[in-house]
Amino acid sequence: MNIDIIIIFTYLILINIIGFRFSKYGTMQDYFLGGRTVPWLVACFSIVATETSTLTFISIPGLAYIKGMGFIQVALGYLIGRILVAVLLIPKFFDGNYETVYTFLQKRFGDLSRKVISVIFHITRLLADSVRLFATAIPLVILTGWDYRTSIMIIGIATFLYTFYGGLRSVVIVDSIQLFLYIICAFIGFYLISDILSLSPLSVVQRIPPAELQCIFSGFEAGSSVFGSYNIISGIIGGAFLSFASHGTDHLIVQRVLSCKDRRSAQKAMITSGAIVILQFMLFLLLGLFIKVLLNSQSFDRSDEILPYFIVHYLPQGFRGIMLAGIFAAAMSTLSSSINSLSSSTAIDIIGIDKRDLPDERKVKISRTISLFWTVVIITISVLLQDTTNPLVEIGLSIASVTYGGMMGIFLMGRFFRKFSDRAALAGVIISIVLNVYIAFATDIFWLWYVAIGFAVSFLTAIAINLLSGKR
Secondary structure, eight states, X not given: OOHHHHHHHHHHHHHHHHHHHTOXXXXXXXXXXXXXXXXXXXXXXXXXXXXHHHIIIIIHHHHHHHHTTTTHHHHHHHHHHHHHHHHHTHHHHHHTTOSSTTHHHHHHTOHHHHHHHHHHHHHHHHHHHHHHHHHHHHHHHHHHOOOHHHHHHHHHXXXXXXXXXXXXXXXXXXXXXXXXXXXXXXXXXXXXXXXXXXXXXXXXXXXXXXXXXXXXXXXXXXXXXXXXXXXHHIIIIIHHHHHHHHHHHOHHHHHHHHTSSXXXXXXXXXXXXXXXXXXXXXHHHHHHHHHXXXXXXXXXXXXXXXXXXXXXXXXXXXXXXXXXXXXXXXXXXXXXXXXXXXXXXXXXXXXXXXXXXXXXXXXXXXXXXXXXXXXHHHHHHHHTOTTOOSOHHHHHHHHHHHHHHHHHHHHHHHHHOSSOOHHHXXXXXXXXXXXXXXXXXXXXXXXXXXXXXXXXXXHHHHHHHHHHTTOO
């Protein structure tokens, strides 16, 4: 076993030791919300680490390699969406002292809405995060020669251990550490590429064609369209809608802000995460262009193979292991958060064990069993994803985008309407998802527009049905 494998397994062991060290729980609220005592900066780092995943570390440099810096326009929209979440939704979440974000829907509509939207959340997270886990296995397969099943199981089991034992507190602490690790790894990449080329980083930048460094596009350039490419209109509008939906309605993210001690702390965590994400995307996109200079624009069958190829073929032993550990850090932060949030929603929204007359120890035990179940399901789905050739970051984001618009619609209806038909609101959600599935498979409309379209259809359809039913 070479030094790279030793570094990777040492990292997996250490991260679990740290997770166990910071675990602290006595009740189910401690297990799923960290006792609502998580510092806002830690929650902020956890938000960034959770949404980043391996898709950012692997796919974003690959995306820059083939498409340039245009994706940064989406990150600008992300910041706007988070500001809207902080202003419009977070105050309502804290006024209600909710255990999960879907409890808000029960208060505004009824138990049916809470359960249906929770099920949609489960399906979305299972599909999107299975893609993320699969992406993590790519470099491990290339380095070791193991098959995907073995690689996915090793990563999944290592992540599950501290998540199972320590709950949310362990997850957010480990997330923060992993965030800094993969950021450091990106800078290592810049340094090593410059060293291999015997150039300063600025000189490498000067070798990048200006067209590939261009960050802003109108969408009206020759050969492109507003609805079929990364541009400032689709980036700002689509990114804002996607971020508002994901960070305001997806329990994977909202769980982090609910763990803060008060509304102001949650708002700071949410908005600050948006600023950090812009810088992070700039970093990883530029890394992809550095790699393109190094490889002299070598072609690849799949863009997600570019960063792993660079790591395996150009990095010396030791550095290669550190970089792969950074990839695992990005993956494990999202996977651990997904397992915990899925288990939280299952236990509270679907099964309702928080309302049952059971000892706290028994409730935590049931919650852990649910965590084990969802870990097995995510690993199983990930093993089935070997045949895709599209950039995995776009697959992961487009899966979530199909459902996010409808979820955003029902949350805003709950936010702005005092009386509204439960069934009308749900009908809007279901119709919007069905339409988005059709758009995704039968049209060329860019995935960034899915959330905006889904929201408009969900919101307007629900209002129409509500009016026809005679409710105001």
